[in-house]
Amino acid sequence: MLLKIGGRKMKTQVKGNQLIIERTLLVSQERLFQAFTTSEELENWWGPEGWQTKNKRFEFEPGGHWHYCMKCEDQAQGDFYGMESWGLGQFKEIHAPEKFSYQDMFSDEEGNVNTDLPAMEIEVEFIPADGGTKYVATTTLDSAEALEKMLEMGMVEGFNSQMNRLEQYLAK
Template identity: 75%
Template sequence: MKTMTDGNKLITERTFAVSQDRLFQAFTNSAELEAWWGPEGWQTENKRFEFEPGGIWHYCMKCEDESQGDFYGMESWGIGKFKEIQSPERFTYEDMFSDQQGNVNAEMPSMHIEVEFKPTDGGTMVVTTTTFDSAETLEKMSEMGMVEGYNSQMTKLNNYLAE
């Protein structure tokens, strides 16, 4: 996975050996997302998933890997609101930390995320641009392991698509 920063933006690129339509589906189908979303050792459950402009995605990632020590058993809740959808080229959404009821955690930053699917020779490149309110917030989230977690998640997606 290639990772770059540009001010308050984190940009990642990774190519998968599947068609644009197939990769778009893996990102936009609730059951498929549950199969691979989240870092290694974590399982995701979608409580609500409405893939349409204005639709809500409320999910919980839970650590099920005992070898991850203090993280084992931890839950991380998030809520997203889909903004734009242009199938199968791209979609955008606002992603926020939340609680089990879907209340936004105002102490944590929200992120505007654009996911693009670009056909390449032999596959499709997914380009994810995550925009934070400031470069400092991006740095804080990077220090919390966001880039490593996303890279792990992309490895899970690659393995899922290969099955």
């Protein structure tokens, strides 16, 4: 699937239980890595448009945790307005500024994992490209069925919206 965004394209591909997302942004590898790995910066763009993220805990190191809340602040989003979505990540490998990996899970405010929703293993790569950096995220779930559940929940659309926010943030 190819989504056109602001003149650039976000490429998504499903391979069994994996979702691969690619997009080139017009910033250096180091700058893009920083936007993904600094708590204050993540709070400025993480989450779909109309949502605000607050980090309760952010330890960017192997074994460190990222506990965050996304809250819908856009009244035009109807029933989603005021809704909170909590997540808990655990960083695994970090190779600055080329890549990092983490496990991402749905949680509650206290950090208890919601086992009704699938956990995701995510590897994020930052590859120098002409005039910028290619972002490649490979998200692996336990099964193709679990991935299908996440796709039905709007995973690609939400991520597309989030990448728009990132691009706008980096342009400032």
